[in-house]
Amino acid sequence: MDERQALDAFxxxxxxxxxxxxxxxxxxxxxxxxxxxxxxxxxxxxSNISFHLSHLERAGLIQSRRESRSIIYSAALPALSGLxxxxxxxxxxxxxxxxxxxxxxxxxCCTPNEAIVDV
Amino acid sequence: MDERQALDAFxxxxxxxxxxxxxxxxxxxxxxxxxxxxxxxxxxxxSNISFHLSHLERAGLIQSRRESRSIIYSAALPALSGLxxxxxxxxxxxxxxxxxxxxxxxxxCCTPNEAIVDV
DNA sequence: TCGATTGTTTTATGACTATTGAAATGTCGC
DNA sequence: GCGACATTTCAATAGTCATAAAACAATCGA
Numbered sequence: 001m002d003e004r005q006a007l008d009a010f011x012x013x014x015x016x017x018x019x020x021x022x023x024x025x026x027x028x029x030x031x032x033x034x035x036x037x038x039x040x041x042x043x044x045x046x047s048n049i050s051f052h053l054s055h056l057e058r059a060g061l062i063q064s065r066r067e068s069r070s071i072i073y074s075a076a077l078p079a080l081s082g083l084x085x086x087x088x089x090x091x092x093x094x095x096x097x098x099x100x101x102x103x104x105x106x107x108x109c110c111t112p113n114e115a116i117v118d119v
Numbered sequence: 120m121d122e123r124q125a126l127d128a129f130x131x132x133x134x135x136x137x138x139x140x141x142x143x144x145x146x147x148x149x150x151x152x153x154x155x156x157x158x159x160x161x162x163x164x165x166s167n168i169s170f171h172l173s174h175l176e177r178a179g180l181i182q183s184r185r186e187s188r189s190i191i192y193s194a195a196l197p198a199l200s201g202l203x204x205x206x207x208x209x210x211x212x213x214x215x216x217x218x219x220x221x222x223x224x225x226x227x228c229c230t231p232n233e234a235i236v237d238v
Numbered sequence: 239t240c241g242a243t244t245g246t247t248t249t250a251t252g253a254c255t256a257t258t259g260a261a262a263t264g265t266c267g268c
Numbered sequence: 269g270c271g272a273c274a275t276t277t278c279a280a281t282a283g284t285c286a287t288a289a290a291a292c293a294a295t296c297g298a
Binding site for chain 4 (some may be wrong): 035036047051053054069071
Binding site (some may be wrong): 006008026083091097 | 122125127129132133134135138141142145146147148191194196199200203205207209210211212214216218227
C-alpha cells in the first residue's frame with residue numbers, strides 16, 4: 001500500500017454510503033453480495049450504489065466478479081489490512097502511544113470467540 | 120471515535136498536502152511546529168497551509184496553541200489511535216485475517232528500538 | 239506609544255472534482 | 269425478442285483546491 005493508494009482509499013472511505021457498503025461487504029465475507037442486494041441493504045438507488053461501487057473498486061477496496069446475471073462484489077481484505085498498516089506506519093513514527101490503544105481495540109474485536117460490538 | 124468523526128478524518132487524510140502535514144506533526148511530537156515551519160517543510164504557500172491546517176483541526180486530527188507571534192500545531196494522537204481502532208472495528212467484523220497483517224506491520228513500526236522505515 | 243515587521247488567517251476568484259437522480263444503454267437468461 | 273438485472277451517461281448542484289491580495293494579531297525598535 002503506497003501513498004497514492006492510501007489517499008484513494010481515504011477518499012473512498014470519507015463518504016457515508018461507501019462506508020456502509022464496505023461494512024456490508026466485510027460482514028458478507030468472501031462470498032460477497034450482488035449489487036442489488038447491497039442496494040437493498042444500504043437503502044440507496046441502484047445507480048447511486050453503482051456509482052459508489054465503482055468508486056470503491058477504483059480505490060482497490062473491493063473487487064467484483066460476474067455470476068450469471070448478477071455482479072458480485074466482495075471486500076478486498078488485503079487492501080484493508082494494508083490501509084490499517086499504512087495508517088500505523090504514518091501515525092506511529094516514534095510514537096508507540098498511538099498504536100497502543102489501537103491494539104487494545106483490536107483485542108476486543110478480532111478475538112474469534114468475541115461477539116461483534118459495533119456495526 | 121464515532122462514525123461522523125471517522126468520516127471527517129478520512130476526508131481530511133485524503134489530500135496529499137494534509138497527509139504530509141500530519142506526518143510532519145506526528146514526527147515533531149507534542150512540542151508541535153509553527154505554521155510557518157510547516158509551510159517551509161511541506162513546500163506550500165502559507166495561506167494554503169493555513170487552509171489545510173484548519174481543515175485538519177476541524178477534523179480533530181490536530182490541535183493548535185498560540186506561542187507569542189507563532190501558532191503551534193501538534194498532532195492529536197488520541198484521535199489517530201481512535202481512527203485506527205475505528206478502522207479495525209469496521210473492517211475486522213468476523214475477519215481476524217484483516218487485522219493480523221496489520222498487527223505484523225505494527226510490530227515493525229512501533230517497537231521502540233526499531234528504525235522508522237517509511238516516511 | 240507609534241509605526242514597522244513578522245507570522246498567520248481570511249477573503250475573493252477561478253478551475254476542478256464530487257454527488258445526485260433520472261434517463262439511456264448494455265448484458266444476460268429464457 | 270422479452271424481461272430482468274446492472275451499469276453508464278447526463279445535467280445540475282455543491283464542494284474542494286490553489287493562488288494572490290487584504291486583513292488581522294503580536295512583537296520589537298525608535
